[in-house]
Amino acid sequence: MFSFRSLLIGLSLLTTFADAADKPNIIIIYADDLGYADLGCYGNPSIRTPHLDQMAAEGMRFTEFYSAAEVCTPSRAALMTGRYPIRSGMCSYTKRVLFQYSPGGLQKEETTLPETLKKSGYSTACVGKWHLGHLPAYLPTSHGFDQYFGIPYSNDMDRVKDAPKDAIRSEKSEYFQVPLMRNEQILERGPDQTQLARRYTEEAVKFIREKKDGPFFLYFAHNFPHVPLFASEKFHGKSPRGLYGDVVEELDWSVGQVLQTLRDLGIDKNTMVVFSSDNGPWLIHRDHGGSAGPLREGKGSTWEGGMRVPGIFWWPGKIKPGVCREMACTMDLLPTAASLAGGEVAVGHESDGKDIRPLLFGEGELDRGVFIYYRGERLYAARLGHWKLHFTTQPGYGKEPAAAHSPPLLFDLGADPGESWDIAAAHPDIVAKIEAAVKDHQATVQVPANQLERTE
Numbered sequence: 001m002f003s004f005r006s007l008l009i010g011l012s013l014l015t016t017f018a019d020a021a022d023k024p025n026i027i028i029i030y031a032d033d034l035g036y037a038d039l040g041c042y043g044n045p046s047i048r049t050p051h052l053d054q055m056a057a058e059g060m061r062f063t064e065f066y067s068a069a070e071v072c073t074p075s076r077a078a079l080m081t082g083r084y085p086i087r088s089g090m091c092s093y094t095k096r097v098l099f100q101y102s103p104g105g106l107q108k109e110e111t112t113l114p115e116t117l118k119k120s121g122y123s124t125a126c127v128g129k130w131h132l133g134h135l136p137a138y139l140p141t142s143h144g145f146d147q148y149f150g151i152p153y154s155n156d157m158d159r160v161k162d163a164p165k166d167a168i169r170s171e172k173s174e175y176f177q178v179p180l181m182r183n184e185q186i187l188e189r190g191p192d193q194t195q196l197a198r199r200y201t202e203e204a205v206k207f208i209r210e211k212k213d214g215p216f217f218l219y220f221a222h223n224f225p226h227v228p229l230f231a232s233e234k235f236h237g238k239s240p241r242g243l244y245g246d247v248v249e250e251l252d253w254s255v256g257q258v259l260q261t262l263r264d265l266g267i268d269k270n271t272m273v274v275f276s277s278d279n280g281p282w283l284i285h286r287d288h289g290g291s292a293g294p295l296r297e298g299k300g301s302t303w304e305g306g307m308r309v310p311g312i313f314w315w316p317g318k319i320k321p322g323v324c325r326e327m328a329c330t331m332d333l334l335p336t337a338a339s340l341a342g343g344e345v346a347v348g349h350e351s352d353g354k355d356i357r358p359l360l361f362g363e364g365e366l367d368r369g370v371f372i373y374y375r376g377e378r379l380y381a382a383r384l385g386h387w388k389l390h391f392t393t394q395p396g397y398g399k400e401p402a403a404a405h406s407p408p409l410l411f412d413l414g415a416d417p418g419e420s421w422d423i424a425a426a427h428p429d430i431v432a433k434i435e436a437a438v439k440d441h442q443a444t445v446q447v448p449a450n451q452l453e454r455t456e
């Protein structure tokens, strides 16, 4: 018989369904060391990426999308917190990233993207590379993720003592005894890395199927195309670009699997998918590294090739297909996702990202302000509008020391995306304006204890 109680239950179920429908699912697919020009839709002449090209054609492709750091650990800290890594202490000029012996990691005081979305009722999962601390206090499950499956740091770590010098090019997983984890448990040591992209993809697809009624947040961070490179049998030896191309083409397949799963489940129109990379190509690995195309330098440097990366946003029926030439960055993902989820960005934290809904939905301009390029805890450069000022420059890797510039070097990234011609002398007003914006930024920064090199 009909009762007041059943009416209440019915109403609360309706509310739940309404909430779920209002809140889009959010998926971030993150490649490791993929360069600006490594995809077909970003101009690569030989790597075939039909799924990402289609995603870009149906969605919004940014030509000025940035990671907020030049190497893995700080760039992931920035994505997760919406803040420059200098604020969380997840950066270091000397150590650069966390290693398998590092005792530190992302501190619990930080508010992360999954924590923010959980407050709005999201289920959350992290699949793949974490690299914000592998000890229990720092793992994804301690930072707002309901579940985790993956390798907690880079796939070239835990190298066995007797590995040959060229182990990185050997295509032998056994030289790298990295842990494959489920939540806080190690499942395997030195997993067969040729199967990694496939296993991660299966895990991601399983989570999407289980949580199809939403809302859910999936952070899907591949270990590739970071070296050592591995591709499964289906892709190995197939790409005109060699093994690097094989690996990127398999990542493209993986993206296709995720998008097709959303279509099959009929939730594609209620899911925003973002694709990006944590930093530029690792050029010292030559053919085993990627390409930044017209941009200067690569991973590890604060030249454009180190931090400007592919950025594709896809949400059929919501995001207008096209190319966006406005600047955006990975720190924007937290405030944007929080707004889409109807939640709020935690107060009390200095946030550096912007809610980029105006760009995604064609609803007007965004006041970006200054964007800062750090290498470790050192401020190297700043961008305001299409102008970029370098106070210090240095190649990403190698023995060349940092070169300080006084006066600083000024480039017009519109006219000169390759940063070839210093035009500071002709524009003292622009130099002064950026210097003032940098001072304002620095006044907000309190450098915390370095979490990469701490010993307790």
Ligand code: MG
Pocket (backbone or CB within 6 Å): 032, 033, 071, 072, 226, 278, 279
């Ligand atoms: Mg990386």
